[in-house]
Amino acid sequence: MGIEHPKYKVAVVQAAPLWLDLDGTVDKTIRLIEEAAENGAKLIAFPEAFIPGYPWHIWMDSPAWAIGRGFVQRYFDNSLAYDSPQADKLRSAVRRSGLTAVLGLSERDGGSLYLAQWLLGPDGETIVRRRKLRPTHAERTVYGEGDGSDLAVHDRPGIGRLGALCCWEHLQPLSKYAMYAQNEQVHVAAWPSFSLYDPFAFALGAEVNNAASRVYAVEGSCFVLAPCATVSQAMVDELCDRPDKHALLHAGGGFAAIYGPDGSSLAEKLAPDQEGLLYADIDLGAIGVAKNAADPAGHYSRPDVTRLLFNKTPARRVEHFSLPVDGEAAAETVAPTS
Template sequence: MKQAIKVACVQAAPVYLDLEGTVEKTIGLMEEAARNGARLIAFPETWIPGYPWFLWLDSPAWGMQFVRQYHENSLEMDSLQAKRIADAAKRLGIMVVLGTSERVNGTLYMGQWFIDENGETIGARRKLKPTFVERTLFGEGDGASLSVYETPLGNLGGLCCWEHLQPLSKYALYAQNEEIHCAAWPSFSIYRHATAALGPEVNVAASRIYAVEGQCFVLASCALVSPTMIDLLCSDENKHALLQAGGGYSRIIGPDGSDLATPLAENEEGILYATLDPGARIFAKTAADPAGHYSRPDVTRLLLDRSPKTPVVHVDPDYSQQATSNEPQAAVHFQEL
């Protein structure tokens, strides 16, 4: 980061299970942020088409009633809907980090799509390991999802939800000199009376610790559960007890752990804004840099494989012929798609 920049962090409910409606709302929030001078806007986890709360409320068989609609309203990266969002980023001159359920053929991934101010894709990551019941719906990412991207605003990275409880994944981004981190969260309103682990205190603390550990700015975007979503998903008293409306706890956090924007109420839609001063990172890094002068690589080190892994590897025909020969040093040529 070479200069101070204004950023925006969304706290809102999607138009649930509605791709077109949520794309419209996405562009509207981008336009609002651009009017207010923001150069970057961050959205919650699976903002399009909303977080699949039905996974947490009953059996997998019960939740299957929502799966087709969820699948059909997830975002394909080469779709007209994705192009509309990218075109809006270019028109507005704003950078976007968008939480999506990304659809690739028959598989869904919990994704974060990084779009620059020219509407070009900087990167697209996928949650490395969906959490708990999420694994019944989503596939897994690979090492390419632990990347930090160089942009005109600074080095930009992101993680989804409880990836912020994975120490090695966090360290991988710290070590790439991440300056601005987009933490994508759902709503903190599930199982509220059963466990603190899913509540706001623990998970806001995870974003705050990330900022302090990595000496970076954190845009922790958190969605809302709307009354409309409650009406759709909570068909009996037990489900009403498990999931409540609200749960929005978006934050913009500085490298010293301080809030840089006044939080909204947990049931209030809006956008948080803050100006990020690169000098704050200098002071934080001087005190402690866990991947730099505050590290001990002679004692502990991270092995990081960022290469993408694909289910099909196409072998070069030349290699097939060589492999059938008796030549001891036949070279391997292959292309991963």
């Protein structure tokens, strides 16, 4: 008798958040989770920083402008903390729906923010909280960094070996290889939207970045779920406070996709300004066929020529330790004998 390969339905989000509205976006996230579950999905994937929305203000003007307009404070206040009522609400929704969710969010931890993806299991438990290893360009004015422990793949019953990366982490060859080497089967490639600086920054557009998702699927011989947010007109109206700024950010920009391990498109795409869920039925048995041709960290590798150094130890900012008690002090603590 052969191996039983999991087969199930996946859902990928293409939608706009209620920008800088934590409670509103959490409620919308829950509605999408419930809709996916009602339609039989066992896994749902959300865009990058969907909660409370991507910080588009960092690309629109100077840091001083963003502070003066209140965007910096609002973004911090509406980011999601792990031990918060909103996070509890999300975990409860995932548990009720009985699916696995890969959330995209701005995570607030103390006085810092991180571009995070939380993987939640069907019992509402946290599989992992990962953080983008290196925020991209202007994002570094908002977010801190992850570490090597965030390049991880997780074996989940009925789902397979699940991993996730954000946005231009898919342009980092070594990070990708670290994931491929863990025999990833289902990958969430989370994107914010593809309407920034269009059309004069081609590298930020849908054609390039959907190609990155597609190449990841072929290189890794895995299924790639590529959620992508849309930009609402309300967001444009709030961010574009001068006429010339309307050339920097446009409504729409949604180009969500699902790719198979051979690079084929598995779901009919929505219009760039349309919100909804993409669905696909996946069969993990297809991965063996793809890897028979080219397994990047297996038979198609040449470790005698090139190999990856990978430090996956969590980078702790503080290490707690105790000094040994000196001899004189130790003698004073010994009770006298009678």
